[in-house]
Amino acid sequence: MLDERKTAILSAVVQEYITTALPVGSTHIADAPGIRVSPATIRNEMAVLEQEGYLVQPHTSAGRVPTDKGYRFFVDHLTSPKRLDQQSSATVGEFFSSAHGRLEEMLHRTTDLLARLTNYAAVVVGPRSEAVVVRSMQLVGLSATTATVVAVLGNGVVESQTIELPSDVSDDQLAAAGRHLAAQCVGSSLATVLPLDPSGDPVVDGVCTRAVTALVEGSTDDHVYLGGASAMASAFDAVDIVRDVLRTLEQQYVVVSLVSDIVERGMSVAIGVEHGVQPLVACSVVVAPVVVDGEHRGSVGVLGPTRMNYPQALATVEVVSERLGRRMQQAEAGDG
Known part of the structure; x- marks a missing residue:
């Protein structure tokens, strides 16, 4: 654990580097709020922070920049919960108050909202x-x-599948299957209705089971929406990093696995190598689950450079995920 002085210096370095993207020298830190020691003392403390892996010096004569370990300490110990600023809160409120129509469209527009508020890629x-x-x-x-x-x-989504019927099914049996399906499925989720209660007619039961199975198998794809990737790319200086990031974000299964893994590990922030996706080691991910009626129904997140503004990203993702969950709950209740 770092002592109070090193903690204050590390915090100042992280915040300065987030703002400027330039290596931070001791003279800059000496002017930071809460730092009441000389530049010489700061240089000594920064050297210790470098030895302990919290900072790195990119060039011999340059200042220092945070490492992933330095950002992790900053996120875990230095960032107090931040409230979203008034203007951004109003923007989020107006967005969800006017969000109507199909779920897919609302989720797509939610990525645009997140990207606009943070200037990072949103998923x-x-x-x-x-x-x-x-x-x-x-x-x-x-x-x-x-x-x-x-x-x-x-949630407003319409799922449909075509099924093969047995050769011996009659019109009356097909109508009975439709009634039985409605009685068994309405008010429940597709994932929980099988096995269906028997109707008394094996042919009807076979049609119903085939219908539900087709819907479940046809709805296993995750709905993934991405926004702001090109704007976020401007945060990186190296062209090869930008290329790797954009190429990786195009692979939906990678994005879904990345976000799901972070949420399942109980994390809200994964920094650099922590998320385990090699092409994105220069990135951090901030995520929050979307909860509807106490159930995890999706995730909201932003992806940006490791020098991202963590307090602001955390506050934005938290507010948007909460409002999205509330809006989805209203839609499922038939209020929206």
Whole structure:
């Protein structure tokens, strides 16, 4: 654990470097609030912080910059919870107050909102359809051998799949299957309804099971939305880093795994190598779960350089995730 003086100096270095992106010298730190020692003393303390892995000196005559370990100490010990500024809070409030229509559109626009507020890449991982409550269910015959099952979900998403029908199914049995499906599924999520209660007719039961299985299998893809990647790229000086970051962000499965892993580890911030995605080692990720009725239904996050403004990013992600969860809950309740 660092003593009070080293803690104050490290905090000042991190905050100065976040602001300027330039190596920080002792003379800059001597003028920082709360630092009441000479530049010579600061140089000695910075040398110790370098030896202990919190700072690094990129060039012999240059100042120092934080390492991932330095940022981690700053995030864990130095940043008090920050409230989102009044203007940004008003922007978030207005956005969700006017957010209507399809869930997919709202999630996409939420990434734009996050990117605009932070100037980092923003990612929103929406809920899998199988986890959302079914609001209505219909089974429509297309031919003697096929039918379409349509589920309208509580969040406004419409899922539909075409299924093969057994050769011996009658029109009456197909209608009975539609009624049984609605009775079994409405008010529950697709992930929880199987096995269905028996209807008394094995043919009807087979059609119903086939319909629900098709919907579940067709809704296993994560809904991933990304915004602000090109604007965030300007935070990096090296072209090869920008190329690696943008190429990695195009791979949705990597983004989903990255965000999900951080949330599952109970972390809100993953710095540099901590998140384990090699092409993004120059980046940090700030995430928060989206909770609806006490259940984790998705995630909100921003990705930026390791010198990101952590207090502001944490405050923004927290507020947006909370408001998004509240808006999704209203939609599922039929209020939005």
